[in-house]
Amino acid sequence: MSIKYLSDFSLLSFNLDTFFILSVGTSLVVIAITFLLSTKFSRWGFEPDKSRKCEDDQYVEKSEGETHLKSEKAASHQRERIADALNTVRAGLTDEQLETEQQIRKQQLEAIFSLLRNNEEKFGPVSKDEIEDQLRLYQ
Structure with missing residues (x-):
């Protein structure tokens, strides 16, 4: 055969x-x-680089079937690094430069508040304290 x-x-x-x-x-x-x-x-290839991957970053299924990236720990770590960098830069500024920065912030706050006040029908009533609270969140 x-x-x-x-x-x-x-x-x-x-x-x-x-x-x-x-x-x-x-x-x-x-x-x-x-x-x-x-x-x-x-x-x-398509495999993630494990040396750069934060241990808390992983895909998690939500109850609706959506997939999201769990990265609160990574985001807080990044915020800490940004805050450290900002503090380093501020430490190198003179008093005059710090005062100029504060004046610019006040001008920006006034411009935002006047814009929101002029468009109150679109954005609703907004107080200066609310805007300052929002700006603190982004700092």
Whole structure:
């Protein structure tokens, strides 16, 4: 029986075009090389870089089926870094520069308040204290 299969294979190989055999062989070699390289360099693919990934960042299913990124810890860490950088910059400022910064903040607050007061029908009644509270959230 094995002789019959061997003769069938020899008949098949005799009738195949050389170009077809080379193209199939080349395809198999390319597939093998791609597989080897993908396993060796998988970190460049779609897998996340574990050295940069925060341990608290992971996808969590919500009850409605939505997926969101749980990143409160990462966000608070980023806020701390920004606050540290801001404190470093402020430490290097002179008293005159700090006073100028405070004046600019007051001018911005006045401009925002006047804009909201002029468009009260669109935004509703807003007090200066509410605006200051909102601005503190973004600092």
